[in-house]
Amino acid sequence: MSRTLLTYAEIRHHQLRQVSFEAVSAAAHIVQDQDQIVTCLFYGSAEDPAEVERYAKELFAHGTKRLYTIAHTDLETYHAEAYFQAFHHVVTTVQPHVILLGHTALGRDLGPRLASAFQAGQLSDVTDIQQQGEHIICTRPLYAGKAVEKRTIQGSPTRPAIITIRPNNIPLQPVQDTTPSRDVVALPYTPPTLRSIVREVVRKTSGKLDLSEAKIIVSGGRGVKSAEGFQPLEELASVLQGAVGASRGACDAGYCDYGLQIGQTGKVVTPEIYIACGISGAIQHLAGMSSSRVIIAINKDPEAPIFKIADYGIVGDLFEVVPLLTAAFRDLLQKQQA
Amino acid sequence: MDIWVLLKQTFDTEEKITLVNGNIDDTGVKYIVNPYDEYAVEEAIRIVERQGGKVTVLSIGPEKTGEALRTALAMGADEAVLITDDRIPQDEWAIVHVLTAYLTGHKPDLILGGNFSVDHGAGQVAIRLAHQLDIPHVGSITKLDITADGKAVVQRDAEGDIEIIETAIPALFTAQQGLNEPRYPTLPGIMKAKKKPFRQLTLDDIPSFSWDDFAARTSRLELSLPPARQAGILLKGDMHEQALDLVRRLHEDAKVI
Ligand SMILES: Cc1cc2nc3c(=O)[nH]c(=O)nc-3n(C[C@H](O)[C@H](O)[C@H](O)COP(=O)(O)OP(=O)(O)OC[C@H]3O[C@@H](n4cnc5c(N)ncnc54)[C@H](O)[C@@H]3O)c2cc1C
Numbered sequence: 001m002s003r004t005l006l007t008y009a010e011i012r013h014h015q016l017r018q019v020s021f022e023a024v025s026a027a028a029h030i031v032q033d034q035d036q037i038v039t040c041l042f043y044g045s046a047e048d049p050a051e052v053e054r055y056a057k058e059l060f061a062h063g064t065k066r067l068y069t070i071a072h073t074d075l076e077t078y079h080a081e082a083y084f085q086a087f088h089h090v091v092t093t094v095q096p097h098v099i100l101l102g103h104t105a106l107g108r109d110l111g112p113r114l115a116s117a118f119q120a121g122q123l124s125d126v127t128d129i130q131q132q133g134e135h136i137i138c139t140r141p142l143y144a145g146k147a148v149e150k151r152t153i154q155g156s157p158t159r160p161a162i163i164t165i166r167p168n169n170i171p172l173q174p175v176q177d178t179t180p181s182r183d184v185v186a187l188p189y190t191p192p193t194l195r196s197i198v199r200e201v202v203r204k205t206s207g208k209l210d211l212s213e214a215k216i217i218v219s220g221g222r223g224v225k226s227a228e229g230f231q232p233l234e235e236l237a238s239v240l241q242g243a244v245g246a247s248r249g250a251c252d253a254g255y256c257d258y259g260l261q262i263g264q265t266g267k268v269v270t271p272e273i274y275i276a277c278g279i280s281g282a283i284q285h286l287a288g289m290s291s292s293r294v295i296i297a298i299n300k301d302p303e304a305p306i307f308k309i310a311d312y313g314i315v316g317d318l319f320e321v322v323p324l325l326t327a328a329f330r331d332l333l334q335k336q337q338a
Numbered sequence: 339m340d341i342w343v344l345l346k347q348t349f350d351t352e353e354k355i356t357l358v359n360g361n362i363d364d365t366g367v368k369y370i371v372n373p374y375d376e377y378a379v380e381e382a383i384r385i386v387e388r389q390g391g392k393v394t395v396l397s398i399g400p401e402k403t404g405e406a407l408r409t410a411l412a413m414g415a416d417e418a419v420l421i422t423d424d425r426i427p428q429d430e431w432a433i434v435h436v437l438t439a440y441l442t443g444h445k446p447d448l449i450l451g452g453n454f455s456v457d458h459g460a461g462q463v464a465i466r467l468a469h470q471l472d473i474p475h476v477g478s479i480t481k482l483d484i485t486a487d488g489k490a491v492v493q494r495d496a497e498g499d500i501e502i503i504e505t506a507i508p509a510l511f512t513a514q515q516g517l518n519e520p521r522y523p524t525l526p527g528i529m530k531a532k533k534k535p536f537r538q539l540t541l542d543d544i545p546s547f548s549w550d551d552f553a554a555r556t557s558r559l560e561l562s563l564p565p566a567r568q569a570g571i572l573l574k575g576d577m578h579e580q581a582l583d584l585v586r587r588l589h590e591d592a593k594v595i
Contacts (some may be wrong), residue, residue: 010487011503013386029430032542033563035510053372056367060516069526073405078496079500080475080476080477081474104497105478105495105497107497108454108461108477108478109465109477109478110403111462112430112461112462112463112464112465112466112469112529113465113466113468113469113475114465115430115462115471116431116434116469116470118463119551120431120555121429121430121431121458121554121555122431122462122556123460123462123556124459124460124461124462124569125459129526137559140458141357141564142457142458142459143349143353143456143457143459144456144459145564146354146355146563146564147355147357147362147562147563147564148561148562148564149558149560150558150560150561150564151556151557151558151559152556152557152559153555155555159555169574195473195474195506195509196474196476196503196504196505196506197503197504197505198501198502198503199491199502199503200501200502201499201501202499202500202501202502203498203499204498204499204500205497205498208498210497211497211498211500212497214343221439240595247473257498258480258495258514258515258516259495259497259498260498261515264351264456265351265373265374265456266515267556272594273588273594273595274536283351283352284351284352284355287351290564290567291564293592293594294588294594295567295570296584296588296590297445302572306373306568307567307572308567308569309567309569310569310570310593311571311592312569312570312571312573312587313569313570313571313572313573313589314572314573314577314580314581314584315572316577321577321580321581322579324577324578324580324581325581325584325585327581328581328582328585329585329586330541331572332585332589332595333595337466
């Protein structure tokens, strides 16, 4: 039996998000014999054909065999009903056994509606995926990572298994097949009667890396003391091409937006390097960042619980330490480039 | 306005997780209203305070969930419904199957829920329900206004960007942090809650419920704890030396830079 594994490619600021490639890799993890990995991509009029051509190339290079595209002004920015309509059409056309999306703002919103429409199961926020016989087995965190479960799901062409994957967790697969396939299929779109309209999108993140996809995160807590206090952290993050995050303490105090909050009631992140500055290490915060590869803590209190889980700790004033780190990293990176 | 709030009881976020015989140990655990659902309850109460109506809180869960529903009643919700039945599997499809059956025949103007629950964290139930009831939804909202002409204008948090969305009612919304500051139940509120309508049902009490196609779509194979993290190295020396030492270790030992 050959199956079709369908992934969704998400565009952000005229780039494919990294998680779009991770979704293709997740499909490659479970691919068997004659299975086909295909991808779908939606866009509005803001994307020019050359850009779409580039997306297609990148996706093919990661293992997609065919790309389905739908272009329509309704799809300019994410709209729950319009995107559902488009995706529903792809699914009925392609009849995939499995659908893989990123567990992003888009995937979280679209996945459950699709799952319901096809009376299907869904596993959300998946960090690992395997095929065992008929079953797909997914690993996912519970209690924001305080525990981990493995769940099984089965898919069929009329009832696809829907899986949203957590960014930064599924390793990219080396691509075996080097003959570039160039199969791009444009599908039609029938505009539904929309019951809602997106009046405006206030972009606060233009150009910035999303926290969930950042390889390096510099995070500030109440110890940062003010909105301006985040400045040295921004500088360090910028040298490292990382993103800035925060504890709830910092968000509650109004030093930064809730969008930056990391923890059990914020984002769960798994970067390569997590630098906690002026964060005490409350259990809710730890839930959101404990799976980072290397954790660094900077805190002036040697008793702060964050040191119990940090790989490297510096006891000191963050306003002194962070600029020194920025300079030291800059030196190293410059040497590496030379 | 007839407003329904979907509510789940969860472990307090302070709780550590331990396992006994492969299951999560709940002895002595403190329970709370899922923090995101608390925003939903608060928002529902505020709407009713402004323009009248009724707030009903609805939950599927064990008997104990009654405590969480009573907290919502004490905050100011008007009625509570608890569906308790061991035959309901832990699977979002199945849970929504039950909620849909229960809400058939009711005509909610608004349904509010949390963005996700802090235990299982899937964030599926509310959005699936919107689909089953054929109403629009907006997930992860940080502001909700009902306009004079009977529409809802909401702000949705989309990974830091803010989308301003206008939608017809009836509709379903899920609450994100920042929507409001939930009130604490007051003593008179707690006293009043005791007299408010509280219905507890099983599947047998839901006329529209059908066993057809009720089967769980996913099931748990295994539960485990993540590997514990060990405390690492506290660096020494003056701050300048420590900074250089850290960068060197990241480069040479951890090889992450
Ligand atoms: C339901 C619920 C959900 C929650 N969810 C989350 C969540 O998702 N994420 C989250 O983060 N929290 C969450 N919390 C809050 C959590 O319990 C803590 O209150 C919060 O994480 C504390 O933030 P903080 O570490 O920044 O502040 P504090 O605990 O006040 O710590 C500040 C730290 O900064 C240090 N410091 C001060 N000045 C300096 C300086 N100049 N240099 C170096 N160090 C300095 C201090 O020594 C201290 O350790 C939640 C709480 C509840 C009740």
